[in-house]
Amino acid sequence: MGRLDGKTVLITAAAQGIGRRSAQLCASEGAVVIATDVNAAALAELATESPSVTVRRLDVLRRDEIETLAAELADSVDVLFNCAGCVPDGDAADTTDDVWQQTFDLNVRSMFWLCRAFLPAFRRRRAGSIINMASVAGLKGVPRRLAYGASKAAVVGLTKCLAADTVADGIRCNCICPGTVDTPSWRGRVAASHDPQRARAQFEARQPMGRVGTADEIAWMVVYLASDESSFTTGASMVVDGGWSM
Template identity: 40%
Template sequence: MSSDTFDGLVAIVTGGASGIGAAIASMLRDRGADVAVLDLDPSTAPEGTLPVTADVTSDASVRAAIDTVTSTWGRVDIVVNNAGIGAQGTVEDNSDEDWHRVYDVNVLGVVRTTRAALPYLRLSPSAAIVNVSSIAATAGLQQRALYSATKGAVQSLTVAMAADHVREGIRVNCVNPGTVATPWVDRLLDSATDPAAERAALAARQPHGRLVTAEEVAGAVAYLAGRGSGSTTGTSLAVDGGMSGLRLRPAT
């Protein structure tokens, strides 16, 4: 079997009904996986996937969703922890309730989904977990204190999970996307005073001069989840147009 196919494997994608998650679910499906989309509203899950209602802030809901997947296909081989929510503001702008809510989704959502899937992953000959972190985990972005803290936690959690489970044959990695053209970003732009100027600014801060596409992130996830990456674990893969590492001179 070639490294870029997933025939015979079952994948779970949280937050897979739209945006980056939908692109990931579609790509894994197209490459042969049976894909379950776990989402609060899975009605827009990509065609050919299994839509499963799940709330990653509820352990019972996540476990019920995993039971649905295993009742359907009898196994879990790949978990993509993509579900997440955003937050804006400096460290003084968000309430304690905001901090608890965003951590509950972005960090504990990863914990709950992984915890429920681990008994099945341990039985898989091709077990892989890919967490979706962010450029915000490694770069200081203005007005993103809470969001950045959660994504930094996801990146640290990825390394810890990789160490805990590598000898069980379970690989754990994460992707760190830059600013991606998704409905969530579109909503942020729509609320800006000058949406066109804000979009231009977001594109310009990424060295390749444009927003990242959801499909580019999906390609990175598929690479990390694939059997051809059997020696890759505990890694963070930036998909950010060079934003995390490049320091270009101003354009003339």
Template identity: 40%
Template sequence: MKELRVLVTGGASGIGAATVRRFAQDGARVVVLDRDPAPGAHGVRADLSDDASVRAAVAEAVAHLGGLDVLVNNAGVGAVGDVTANDDEEWHRVYDVNVLGIVRTTRAALPHLRASGHAAVVNTCSIAAWTGLPQRALYSATKGAVQALTLAMAADHLADGIRVNCVNPGTADTPWVQRLLDATDDPAAERAALQARQPTGRLVSADEVAHAVVHLADPRSSATTGVVLAVDGGTHSLRLPARQG
């Protein structure tokens, strides 16, 4: 991992920030692409809904790093409600960031990844791509698209020597989830319900997701591509008896 050149979108907070820290701890050189890069790692500012902005930011990151080995497409936005809850404008906005944001960033990064001997792309997807979650219609639709896009990209770029995988976190203990909880009438009760939904009885930590991302990007995982890796406390695969008491 030493001196691996990494670009992380949405790396200023939550899972992205944890991923940046983990890469840095393992000796990689990291640039953060974000609307508002936080102090610490080298940051470039970009709006994922603007192709020119993305291309300029990727070019700046590559110039700083001297090339690119790993792209982590982590940035995304949320949405709440059933299929009737969001108007067309909101559907377009969330798809523009969550799906087309990955397309724009990867498209700009591809020439540089093709030149790497250890090229990998890791997309942050969600358990929502697999599991029907209440009041998450728009968000789930975008994450289903991200999962399908990941597999298509893995097939398309195998001959380029670029591995493409994604992680599907369960409900993670991040600032975004906390903001959702804070907007409810009883945040403590809502948090308890989210914890109970996961077989482990707790939320996934950002560091646990970051560990999975770095594992998939690691050159030692060279036989791993086209993989959807759940980091969800068993939500997707386990069906346990209801807890008593």
């Protein structure tokens, strides 16, 4: 018997990295998974791996696409995992207005749109779990992550306010705050650095455990928050960071 038997989980940014592993692990634990992303080709590959995973192309920057999807599926969704995001580099001197806006649009506003679209159905059923992807960078200062850190701090605040607004409706809302995790996005940032070998070593050294995390280690937290095992948990920021924030 799976930990998520009988549940339907909708995941954004499910084509790679943490979103993809979350889709795979949720399906392995018995959930019906609706995996969404803008990368239709990568989604198609994911769909071949499990009969429990269905895929839908979704641009989370398009409110009309979100509302259309929610109108079709919200009544059947038990868990919403907002995983989409970006990690721009920059401090106050070189973060442009465009980068700031793009970061908040993807990391925060799209999450707000998705929560708002799915909440009415959750409220009607007096049940539902919302999981938002935050970051340790939203809890502590990280050099050259100004827009990213500010946006992830906003995700923590959004999560707590949603939890407070919906706890009486039987809805739970929590966020996950990872440290550095080995994903295609992270590998791309390392490869694009001036000295990739040195950059990788620096990322590993700042984690007290001496390594970066794996997508599995974050995805299992998604499974926990999606399951009834976490039924007494709401408004929490679940830190999974190898001790970086100690």
